[in-house]
Amino acid sequence: MFKSTMLKLSYLRRAFLACAVLFGSMTQAEPMTGLGKPITDAELVNWDISVFFDGEGLPDGSGTLEQGEAIWGTKCAMCHGDFGEGVRGYPKMMGADLEEFQETAINNGFNVENRGLNNMWAHAPTLYDMIRRAMPYFLPQSLSADESYAITGYTLYLAEIIEDDVELIDADFLRNLEMPAANLFYTDTRPDVQNTRCMTDCFEGELDVTGKLVQGDFSGGNE
Amino acid sequence: MSDRKSDELEHVDNALTDRRKFLRNGVAAVGSVATGAAGSAVAAEPLAIPQTNKMLGRPVVHAPYGLPSKFESKVLRRNVEWLTPDATASISFTPLQDLHGIITPAGLHFERYHSGAVDVDPEAHRLVIHGMCERPMQFTMDDLRRMPSHTAVHFLECPANGAMEWRGVQMDSVQFTHGMASCSEFTGVKLSTLMEYCGVSADSTWFYAEGADGSGLQRSIPLPGARDQNGNPLTEFDQNEIHKDVLIAYAMNGEALRPENGYPLRLVVPGCEANMSIKYLRRMKFTNKPLVTYQETRHYTEVTDDGRIRQFTLVNEANSVITYPCPDKHMSGKGFYEIRGLAWSGRGYIKGVDVSTDGGKTWREAELVQPVMNKCFTRFKIPFDWQGDEHLIMSRAHDDSGYVQPTLKQLRDARGTNTIYHKNSIQTWRIEQSGEVKNVQINNA
Numbered sequence: 001m002f003k004s005t006m007l008k009l010s011y012l013r014r015a016f017l018a019c020a021v022l023f024g025s026m027t028q029a030e031p032m033t034g035l036g037k038p039i040t041d042a043e044l045v046n047w048d049i050s051v052f053f054d055g056e057g058l059p060d061g062s063g064t065l066e067q068g069e070a071i072w073g074t075k076c077a078m079c080h081g082d083f084g085e086g087v088r089g090y091p092k093m094m095g096a097d098l099e100e101f102q103e104t105a106i107n108n109g110f111n112v113e114n115r116g117l118n119n120m121w122a123h124a125p126t127l128y129d130m131i132r133r134a135m136p137y138f139l140p141q142s143l144s145a146d147e148s149y150a151i152t153g154y155t156l157y158l159a160e161i162i163e164d165d166v167e168l169i170d171a172d173f174l175r176n177l178e179m180p181a182a183n184l185f186y187t188d189t190r191p192d193v194q195n196t197r198c199m200t201d202c203f204e205g206e207l208d209v210t211g212k213l214v215q216g217d218f219s220g221g222n223e
Numbered sequence: 224m225s226d227r228k229s230d231e232l233e234h235v236d237n238a239l240t241d242r243r244k245f246l247r248n249g250v251a252a253v254g255s256v257a258t259g260a261a262g263s264a265v266a267a268e269p270l271a272i273p274q275t276n277k278m279l280g281r282p283v284v285h286a287p288y289g290l291p292s293k294f295e296s297k298v299l300r301r302n303v304e305w306l307t308p309d310a311t312a313s314i315s316f317t318p319l320q321d322l323h324g325i326i327t328p329a330g331l332h333f334e335r336y337h338s339g340a341v342d343v344d345p346e347a348h349r350l351v352i353h354g355m356c357e358r359p360m361q362f363t364m365d366d367l368r369r370m371p372s373h374t375a376v377h378f379l380e381c382p383a384n385g386a387m388e389w390r391g392v393q394m395d396s397v398q399f400t401h402g403m404a405s406c407s408e409f410t411g412v413k414l415s416t417l418m419e420y421c422g423v424s425a426d427s428t429w430f431y432a433e434g435a436d437g438s439g440l441q442r443s444i445p446l447p448g449a450r451d452q453n454g455n456p457l458t459e460f461d462q463n464e465i466h467k468d469v470l471i472a473y474a475m476n477g478e479a480l481r482p483e484n485g486y487p488l489r490l491v492v493p494g495c496e497a498n499m500s501i502k503y504l505r506r507m508k509f510t511n512k513p514l515v516t517y518q519e520t521r522h523y524t525e526v527t528d529d530g531r532i533r534q535f536t537l538v539n540e541a542n543s544v545i546t547y548p549c550p551d552k553h554m555s556g557k558g559f560y561e562i563r564g565l566a567w568s569g570r571g572y573i574k575g576v577d578v579s580t581d582g583g584k585t586w587r588e589a590e591l592v593q594p595v596m597n598k599c600f601t602r603f604k605i606p607f608d609w610q611g612d613e614h615l616i617m618s619r620a621h622d623d624s625g626y627v628q629p630t631l632k633q634l635r636d637a638r639g640t641n642t643i644y645h646k647n648s649i650q651t652w653r654i655e656q657s658g659e660v661k662n663v664q665i666n667n668a
Contacts, residue, residue: 048353105530126520208665
């Protein structure tokens with residue numbers, strides 16, 4: 001009795017699987033129709049505002065540093081500081097100059113607070129894209145294309161990447177501007193470390209073990 | 224202190240100076256350590272009849288959407304207030320110490336916002352697919368739910384997981400050292416289904432995805448043939464493997480996505496830094512070059528100790544951590560324990576996890592709990608007899624690519640201590656004679 005039930009179940013399961021395979025292949029053969037609607041570029045003018053590193057996607061328009069300075073005072077300075085120094089924890093515009101930035105990194109000094117437009121932004125059009133889509137932080141996508149050019153220019157001026165004699169910031173200007181950090185970037189090649197599965201006698205001698213650091217002791221014996 | 228804070232997660236070292244505040248807030252506080260001996264033979268009073276045996280309980284639909292027991296009220300996402308200048312561009316951590324199996328309950332999935340969580344109306348929401356394709360299309364949520372569906376379980380991990388620990392121990396808590404990772408069952412449409420439907424060109428080597436939130440977050444995702452902005456190829460894995468598992472998901476753990484996780488639609492890029500899994504997904508454009516967005520130059524890049532900046536570090540390499548015992552869950556007396564933990568790899572399947580209880584001098588292979596799945600949390604366990612001695616316990620995962628999880632020293636030697644992201648080194652906990660469990664680092668092995 002028990003055995004025959006098992007057989008029956010096994011038979012049913014096989015039959016079911018066969019059906020599933022057949023049904024599966026039949027559903028695959030059905031064409032996907034009636035789903036979605038074609039869309040044209042004209043319908044995407046408000047959506048497709050992305051700007052590539054090389055400037056592709058930068059809109060028509062322009063702005064001046066004076067316009068940028070005025071907008072900065074009302075919409076940016078409360079977080080990024082009057083001089084772009086960063087306040088209340090928000091990012092600064094000018095970080096350490098390249099030499100100091102790299103030296104700190106090589107010496108394993110703490111460099112997070114050194115970061116700015118002049119050492120970690122490889123392409124000026126990227127800056128425009130970020131400002132146009134996500135700034136000011138409390139009111140994103142409220143700046144016009146022209147205002148975004150003006151502000152982009154002013155941040156570049158605050159970071160001392162451009163001088164105050166620049167007359168007009170537009171697509172061509174940003175496309176052709178060489179950013180100080182442009183050549184610092186390289187693409188991931190990990191894995192960069194190779195551990196092995198040692199199982200016994202993996203370490204001899206005294207382990208250097210540190211726990212939570214004492215308040216104010218930044219070295220902690222780790223370096 | 225607050226005026227010293229800088230950009231979002233990056234001012235991790237401020238955590239060192241602000242730790243006192245952290246402790247005052249009691250976030251790291253742990254329960255007292257029980258020391259009672261088990262198996263006492265002294266005769267005791269008979270067990271009382273539980274009060275719940277003598278009462279009528281609550282009716283059905285008392286809680287139309289059920290909540291955990293009131294006794295589990297401390298199992299919560301937590302954040303570190305001083306870590307970021309603003310809670311709308313911040314992160315919360317999953318309480319890994321309280322979870323079992325491999326699925327993270329939706330309400331405990333870690334959160335990461337760049338401009339806060341938003342409520343997107345699914346009726347009005349559209350997904351646009353355009354760029355290098357024959358048929359640029361817009362889809363409603365209904366269109367997407369009608370398409371051939373795909374379900375898979377994957378982990379999502381912020382690349383900043385563990386970032387606070389590069390320069391030394393800061394967090395006596397697995398929630399804060401490893402809780403920027405969660406694992407869920409996702410259901411949606413495979414990228415390949417949509418690519419085929421829209422007739423994406425074989426010449427397209429990248430696409431980028433964009434969100435409908437205030438940050439308008441956008442990330443570039445490689446396809447076969449992908450090269451960076453300087454013409455250099457991405458690794459073979461990045462070019463050829465990442466896109467295969469990509470999912471456009473509308474459901475998570477059996478229900479619609481939660482707003483915190485991108486409702487009504489998100490990209491899921493399994494195995495990769497979760498910043499790429501764009502929430503509130505509204506647009507995907509197929510291209511032949513990366514955007515190189517803010518996220519891809521200033522933010523999710525790594526300053527290595529050669530003075531250069533490494534970009535497109537997309538994959539989360541194999542990682543693991545012991546979730547019990549841990550600084551959040553101390554020993555409760557001598558005797559039997561099952562050391563348990565989680566392992567995961569962005570390159571594929573976890574092949575094994577080794578556990579050491581002597582600081583890495585000897586290792587034993589732990590048992591992997593089924594199911595073991597691609598780019599998914601894998602639970603491991605191994606029995607442990609604790610007789611009140613001090614132990615340094617650690618886990619070391621390896622995956623089917625042959626990669627073995629590295630030591631902290633190996634990572635520091637290779638990268639320095641300023642890289643912030645992708646810290647996947649072996650984690651050590653110290654079981655002390657008192658039964659307390661502490662976060663420690665081994666610096667020379």
